[in-house]
Amino acid sequence: MDVMKKVPVREQDPKVRATNFDEVCLGYNETEATEEASRCLTCKNAQCVKACPVNIDIPGFISKIKEGDFEEASRVIGKSSALPAICGRVCPQETQCEGKCIRGIKGESVSIGKLERFVADYARQKGIKPSKCENTNGRKVAVIGSGPAGLTCAGDLAKMGYEVTIFEALHEPGGVLVYGIPEFRLPKDEVVKKEIENVKALGVTIETNVVVGKSVTIDELMDKEGFEAVFIGSGAGLPKFMGIPGETASGVFSANEYLTRSNLMKAFRDDHDTPIRPGKKVAVVGGGNVAMDAARTALRLGAEVTVVYRRSEEELPARVEEVHHAKEEGIIFNLLTNPTEILVDENGWVRGMTCIRMELGEPDESGRRSPIEIPGSEFTIDVDTVIMSLGTSPNPLISSTTEGLETNRRKCIVADEETGQTSRPGVFAGGDAVTGAATVILAMGAGKAAAKGIDEYLRAK
Amino acid sequence: MYKILKACDLASNIFLMEVEAKRVASACEPGQFVIVKIDERGERIPLTICDYDREKGTVTIVVQTIGASTVRMQKLRAGDSFMDFVGPLGRPSEFVNEDIDSLKGKKMLFVGGGLGTAPVYPQVKWLHEHGIDADVIVGAKTKDLVILEDEMKAVAGNLYITTDDGSYMRAGMVTEVIKDLVENQGNKYDVCVAIGPMIMMKFVCLLTKELGIPTIVSMNPIMVDGTGMCGACRLLVGGEVKFACVDGPEFDGHLVDFDQAMKRQNLYKTEEGRALLKEQEGDTHHGGCGTCS
Numbered sequence: 180m181d182v183m184k185k186v187p188v189r190e191q192d193p194k195v196r197a198t199n200f201d202e203v204c205l206g207y208n209e210t211e212a213t214e215e216a217s218r219c220l221t222c223k224n225a226q227c228v229k230a231c232p233v234n235i236d237i238p239g240f241i242s243k244i245k246e247g248d249f250e251e252a253s254r255v256i257g258k259s260s261a262l263p264a265i266c267g268r269v270c271p272q273e274t275q276c277e278g279k280c281i282r283g284i285k286g287e288s289v290s291i292g293k294l295e296r297f298v299a300d301y302a303r304q305k306g307i308k309p310s311k312c313e314n315t316n317g318r319k320v321a322v323i324g325s326g327p328a329g330l331t332c333a334g335d336l337a338k339m340g341y342e343v344t345i346f347e348a349l350h351e352p353g354g355v356l357v358y359g360i361p362e363f364r365l366p367k368d369e370v371v372k373k374e375i376e377n378v379k380a381l382g383v384t385i386e387t388n389v390v391v392g393k394s395v396t397i398d399e400l401m402d403k404e405g406f407e408a409v410f411i412g413s414g415a416g417l418p419k420f421m422g423i424p425g426e427t428a429s430g431v432f433s434a435n436e437y438l439t440r441s442n443l444m445k446a447f448r449d450d451h452d453t454p455i456r457p458g459k460k461v462a463v464v465g466g467g468n469v470a471m472d473a474a475r476t477a478l479r480l481g482a483e484v485t486v487v488y489r490r491s492e493e494e495l496p497a498r499v500e501e502v503h504h505a506k507e508e509g510i511i512f513n514l515l516t517n518p519t520e521i522l523v524d525e526n527g528w529v530r531g532m533t534c535i536r537m538e539l540g541e542p543d544e545s546g547r548r549s550p551i552e553i554p555g556s557e558f559t560i561d562v563d564t565v566i567m568s569l570g571t572s573p574n575p576l577i578s579s580t581t582e583g584l585e586t587n588r589r590k591c592i593v594a595d596e597e598t599g600q601t602s603r604p605g606v607f608a609g610g611d612a613v614t615g616a617a618t619v620i621l622a623m624g625a626g627k628a629a630a631k632g633i634d635e636y637l638r639a640k
Numbered sequence: 641m642y643k644i645l646k647a648c649d650l651a652s653n654i655f656l657m658e659v660e661a662k663r664v665a666s667a668c669e670p671g672q673f674v675i676v677k678i679d680e681r682g683e684r685i686p687l688t689i690c691d692y693d694r695e696k697g698t699v700t701i702v703v704q705t706i707g708a709s710t711v712r713m714q715k716l717r718a719g720d721s722f723m724d725f726v727g728p729l730g731r732p733s734e735f736v737n738e739d740i741d742s743l744k745g746k747k748m749l750f751v752g753g754g755l756g757t758a759p760v761y762p763q764v765k766w767l768h769e770h771g772i773d774a775d776v777i778v779g780a781k782t783k784d785l786v787i788l789e790d791e792m793k794a795v796a797g798n799l800y801i802t803t804d805d806g807s808y809m810r811a812g813m814v815t816e817v818i819k820d821l822v823e824n825q826g827n828k829y830d831v832c833v834a835i836g837p838m839i840m841m842k843f844v845c846l847l848t849k850e851l852g853i854p855t856i857v858s859m860n861p862i863m864v865d866g867t868g869m870c871g872a873c874r875l876l877v878g879g880e881v882k883f884a885c886v887d888g889p890e891f892d893g894h895l896v897d898f899d900q901a902m903k904r905q906n907l908y909k910t911e912e913g914r915a916l917l918k919e920q921e922g923d924t925h926h927g928g929c930g931t932c933s
Binding site: 348349350358387388389390393394395416417418420422426427428429432433435436439440444445450451452453526527528574575576 | 677723
């Protein structure tokens with residue numbers, strides 16, 4: 180073995196997986212994991228731990244893998260993260276733990292994400308579950324939203340002895356883990372459901388079908404239902420549209436709608452009632468991870484898919500791994516291109532999309548070179564479906580029904596980064612509801628910080 | 641699980657259910673809606689709230705069978721349960737937050753077409769309970785499809801029923817009744833609330849614009865989550881994109897682009913399904929099922 184290189188991970192063949200919804204990455208087996216673990220230098224001053232938003236003891240759990248004690252490895256991770264099988268699959272490790280790995284300076288970094296996934300999958304298959312805190316303190320905390328921020332916050336508080344109830348608006352807990360990220364990247368029944376079961380095993384109650392702000396307000400939860408503190412982890416659910424002509428035509432979807440139909444409502448399966456119109460020729464507008472998810476879902480539903488993005492490949496916000504997978508599967512990339520109009524037929528259906536070529540100018544406030552239209556370069560692409568994946572913003576349902584809860588100009592809830600404290604005493608917030616659309620692991624980090632903040636607040640009360 | 645306490649058919653393909661849903665019952669107001677999912681495999685179906693009992697903790701829904709999920713729903717009986725029942729969603733009718741005294745000075749006209757009679761009922765009832773009697777027009781394709789007549793009679797000021805085929809009470813479209821009331825009987829209305837099939841709401845709005853009566857309509861387009869997340873329910877209102885689930889469902893009818901909304905309704909309908917529906921229901925269908933026009 181070449182110690183400078185990662186042990187390659189097995190994946191489904193691109194041609195085969197383009198026609199199914201099974202997981203793309205097959206993960207390491209025990210031999211592969213042990214071999215990969217042996218590449219870890221067990222740094223004393225581990226940079227990877229600092230780069231992890233939830234500060235998992237990475238050299239600690241990898242050492243246990245080296246020893247062959249996978250169960251103990253899962254306990255080491257469990258101290259910091261309640262959702263390791265999820266994080267091992269969807270974290271952008273290349274910019275976090277693996278990005279800081281000392282091995283990565285001269286060779287390839289240790290495959291920390293794949294090792295985390297291996298350990299979590301091992302523990303799950305062996306039925307190892309976290310145990311409930313024995314001494315509950317009887318104090319009630321409400322958590323709004325059961326996505327990564329809410330689950331992490333709830334899990335940590337339950338471990339400290341609090342009586343936690345999560346309120347979820349949809350019929351299924353998991354937030355973006357169930358409605359947003361597709362099955363082929365994150366299996367729902369085997370992985371997401373099981374990790375949520377683990378959070379419940381810590382003593383957390385989940386009440387689904389409660390839209391806080393509509394079914395009940397934060398004030399009612401605190402004044403009438405006896406919750407002493409509230410954590411808002413309601414995410415960034417509102418889709419953005421471009422505002423170009425033809426956008427309300429039939430056949431134009433937000434990525435949220437397209438993915439929700441497929442992921443949450445299981446429209447890709449014949450035994451579920453919810454319909455999806457996959458389209459024959461699909462354009463996905465945008466270049467983030469959600470755009471890749473939508474494109475690869477449409478492909479699996481049988482469409483020819485083109486990603487339309489206004490900057491160049493270098494600026495694609497999606498993870499390199501996702502772009503690579505998408506290309507392998509046959510997704511076409513139409514870069515430096517921006518839609519200007521969706522063409523509509525006499526019945527109101529999409530019949531094409533007019534685009535304009537772009538070139539890159541000076542860097543803008545995000546540090547990326549801003550795209551500029553090339554005059555007269557308009558052209559039409561032949562599509563019957565357009566999926567808009569331009570990002571999302573926080574839902575105002577809670578901020579508009581909670582008096583004294585400060586939001587910024589992007590409608591994000593203002594909260595202290597260290598503690599999650601908002602402008603309302605006893606009300607904390609974290610995740611996409613505060614930052615705008617970001618990643619699963621950053622939301623988990625915020626949930627963790629808020630759990631600590633809530634504990635300190637309630638102890639002082 | 642959400643237990644069904646009462647289930648009965650109002651017409652061959654319209655049924656009423658009283659469902660135990662404490663949080664919804666304690667928070668809902670006229671104008672709002674719920675999303676119901678029958679079981680694991682079912683669709684999330686947006687349905688208008690027809691009535692609610694805060695003390696009993698129940699919500700009454702009226703449903704028309706249309707797609708796979710609603711056909712399965714109709715087979716449920718008292719004692720059965722829905723897996724999911726979430727709400728109240730959307731904004732309450734504007735008058736709920738208006739000053740009661742100024743409201744008492746207003747003359748209101750409600751128009752319910754077909755299944756649209758169901759969401760009109762709690763609004764008229766709310767007003768009645770606050771000492772305001774509104775005029776109500778109920779329109780249906782034929783006698784058998786007139787629903788909630790007795791209930792409406794108990795809370796409405798004047799109730800006018802009309803059937804397209806003349807098989808019961810007046811004959812003709814609801815627009816003809818509005819015209820008659822305003823032009824021949826000299827009635828003056830400060831506001832009209834029209835809920836029914838899109839095509840009915842469109843023509844009511846064309847007429848009331850002519851007559852100078854501000855008109856509110858309730859849009860119930862295709863939805864998935866009902867909380868603003870998917871954007872499937874987007875409509876053009878006064879040239880602006882609005883989400884029916886969070887910005888509505890009630891809008892200024894004179895600003896709604898009905899033609900565009902009707903085209904979007906066809907999104908998930910097959911040619912066969914459309915043909916079948918046309919034959920079965922004509923224009924009486926309200927659109928509450930989320931997969932119909």
